[in-house]
Amino acid sequence: MPVEVGEGVVRDYRVMAELWPAPSAAGPVGATVSVPGSKSLTNRALLLAALAEGVSVLRNPLRSRDTTLMADALRSLGIGVRDLDDGDWEVTGGPLRGGARIDCGLAGTVMRFVPAAAVLADGPVHFDGDPGARVRPMTTVLTALRDLGAEVAGDRLPFTLNATGHLPGGEVTIDASASSQFVSGLLLAGARYDRGVTIRHAGPPVPSMPHVVMTVAALREAGVTVDDGTPDVWRVEPGPIGARTWEIEPDLSNATPFLAAGAVTGGRVTVAHWPSATHQPGDVFRGLLAEMGAEVVLDDRGVTVTGPDRLVGIDADLHEVGELTPTVAAVAALADTPSRIRGVAHLRGHETDRLAALVSEINGLGGRARETEDGLVIEPAPLHGGRWRSYADHRMATAGAVIGLRVPGVSVEDIGTTSKTIPDFPGMWAAMLGGGAGVSDAERTEGVVG
Numbered sequence: 001m002p003v004e005v006g007e008g009v010v011r012d013y014r015v016m017a018e019l020w021p022a023p024s025a026a027g028p029v030g031a032t033v034s035v036p037g038s039k040s041l042t043n044r045a046l047l048l049a050a051l052a053e054g055v056s057v058l059r060n061p062l063r064s065r066d067t068t069l070m071a072d073a074l075r076s077l078g079i080g081v082r083d084l085d086d087g088d089w090e091v092t093g094g095p096l097r098g099g100a101r102i103d104c105g106l107a108g109t110v111m112r113f114v115p116a117a118a119v120l121a122d123g124p125v126h127f128d129g130d131p132g133a134r135v136r137p138m139t140t141v142l143t144a145l146r147d148l149g150a151e152v153a154g155d156r157l158p159f160t161l162n163a164t165g166h167l168p169g170g171e172v173t174i175d176a177s178a179s180s181q182f183v184s185g186l187l188l189a190g191a192r193y194d195r196g197v198t199i200r201h202a203g204p205p206v207p208s209m210p211h212v213v214m215t216v217a218a219l220r221e222a223g224v225t226v227d228d229g230t231p232d233v234w235r236v237e238p239g240p241i242g243a244r245t246w247e248i249e250p251d252l253s254n255a256t257p258f259l260a261a262g263a264v265t266g267g268r269v270t271v272a273h274w275p276s277a278t279h280q281p282g283d284v285f286r287g288l289l290a291e292m293g294a295e296v297v298l299d300d301r302g303v304t305v306t307g308p309d310r311l312v313g314i315d316a317d318l319h320e321v322g323e324l325t326p327t328v329a330a331v332a333a334l335a336d337t338p339s340r341i342r343g344v345a346h347l348r349g350h351e352t353d354r355l356a357a358l359v360s361e362i363n364g365l366g367g368r369a370r371e372t373e374d375g376l377v378i379e380p381a382p383l384h385g386g387r388w389r390s391y392a393d394h395r396m397a398t399a400g401a402v403i404g405l406r407v408p409g410v411s412v413e414d415i416g417t418t419s420k421t422i423p424d425f426p427g428m429w430a431a432m433l434g435g436g437a438g439v440s441d442a443e444r445t446e447g448v449v450g
C-alpha cells in the first residue's frame with residue numbers, strides 16, 4: 001500500500017520490501033548534499049511543545065516515520081499538531097486526553113519519551129509498536145514511572161498506563177546504562193510533575209550522554225530550571241514549559257553516510273548547513289573520518305570530506321555516539337588496516353542487535369568482522385557483492401549503501417526502512433551520484449575490493 005511518509009513523499013512498501021541494487025561508484029563521488037532535520041531535536045521539540053502553555057512552531061522539522069509517529073502520538077493525546085504549508089509544524093499545548101492508543105513503531109524516542117508525558121493524561125493510554133520494538137529495553141522507564149507514582153500494567157511493549165491527570169514525581173534511582181533515552185524521557189516531562197523530578201543514575205556509565213545534554217539544553221530553552229551540576233544526577237524543578245519557535249538543525253547522524261561516500265570513493269562530498277555549535281553526536285564523525293585518513297573541513301559552506309587514496313582503520317570508543325557505529329563500521333570494512341570499535345554493548349538493544357547484524361552482513365560479503373564484549377573488530381578483507389540484510393534498521397540499510405559504492409553487486413534488503421529517519425534516502429543517494437559517478441545495474445559485475 002502506498003504510504004505518505006512526509007513532505008509529500010509517498011513510499012510503496014511492496015516495492016521497498018524488494019532488493020535495492022546499491023549503486024556502485026564508477027569514480028570519486030562529488031556532490032553537495034542537504035539533509036533533512038534532526039530526529040532527536042524534532043521529537044524533543046514536539047514533546048516539549050505539547051507540554052507547553054501556548055502555541056509553538058517547529059521550523060525545518062524532520063518529517064519521517066519516527067517524527068510522524070511522535071506527532072500522531074501527541075494528536076491521539078488531544079494535542080493540536082498542524083501541518084503548515086512549508087513542512088513546518090504548529091503545536092498547541094494543552095491538557096492531555098486519556099483513552100489513546102499510541103503506536104511507537106520502532107522509535108526509541110516515542111516509546112521512551114511519550115509514556116513519561118502520558119502519565120499526565122486523564123485516563124488510560126495504551127502503547128504498542130513494531131515486533132522489533134517489543135524486545136527493546138523499556139522496563140527501566142516503566143519501573144521509574146511506577147516509583148514516581150504512576151500505575152502501569154506491563155513491563156515492555158505492549159503496556160497500558162492508567163493515567164490520572166497528574167503525577168506526584170519526586171526522586172527516582174534508575175540504571176540508564178542500556179539507553180540515555182531513559183533519562184531524557186523523564187527529564188522532558190518532569191517539570192509537569194507535582195514535585196518535579198530528581199533522577200539518580202546508578203550502574204555502568206550512561207551511553208549517548210550528548211543526547212542527555214541535548215535534552216537539558218532544550219529544557220532550558222523552554223524556560224525550565226534544570227540542575228545537572230552533579231554527575232549522574234539531574235533535577236528538574238516543577239513549573240511551566242514555555243511555548244516557542246524551535247529551529248531544527250539538519251540531522252548530522254543522517255549526514256554520515258553521505259560524508260562517508262566522499263571518504264570511501266576518494267571523492268569530495270559537502271553536507272551543507274552544518275551548525276557551528278551543536279549537541280548532536282553526528283558532529284563527532286568529522287574527527288573519526290579525519291582519523292581514517294580523510295581531509296575534513298568545516299567552513300561556511302558546511303562540512304566537506306575529501307577521501308584519501310588509502311583509508312586506514314580506527315580504534316575508537318563510540319560509547320557517547322553509538323548511533324554512528326553502523327556508518328563507521330561500513331567505512332572500516334573498506335579500510336586497508338584493522339579497526340576496533342569499543343564502548344557500544346548497548347547497541348544490542350537498538351533497532352536490532354546492531355553488533356550481530358553488522359558482523360553477519362560484513363562477513364556475508366566476504367569481510368572479516370567479529371563481535372567483542374562491547375563492540376567490533378573489523379579486519380581488511382576483499383569484499384564481494386551479495387545480499388545485505390537491513391533488519392528493519394535504517395542505519396543498517398544506509399551502511400549497506402556505503403559499502404555498495406565500492407563493492408559492485410551489493411543488494412540491500414528493504415531500503416524503505418530508511419524512512420524511519422530519512423523521507424527519501426534512495427532519491428537522495430541517486431541525486432548525490434547524479435554527477436555521473438554511479439554506474440547502472442547493467443554495467444555491474446561481481447567485483448572485488450580490498
Ligand SMILES: O=C(O)C1=C[C@@H](OP(=O)(O)O)[C@@H](O)[C@H](O)C1
Binds near residue numbers: 180
Ligand atoms: O535521545 C535520543 O534522541 C537518542 C539517544 C540515543 O539512544 P541510546 O542512548 O539508546 O543509544 C541515540 O542512539 C538515539 O538514536 C537517539
Ligand SMILES: C=C(OP(=O)(O)O)C(=O)O
Binds near residue numbers: 107109351
Ligand atoms: C538508536 C536509534 O534510534 P532510536 O531513537 O529508535 O533509539 C538510531 O536512530 O540510531
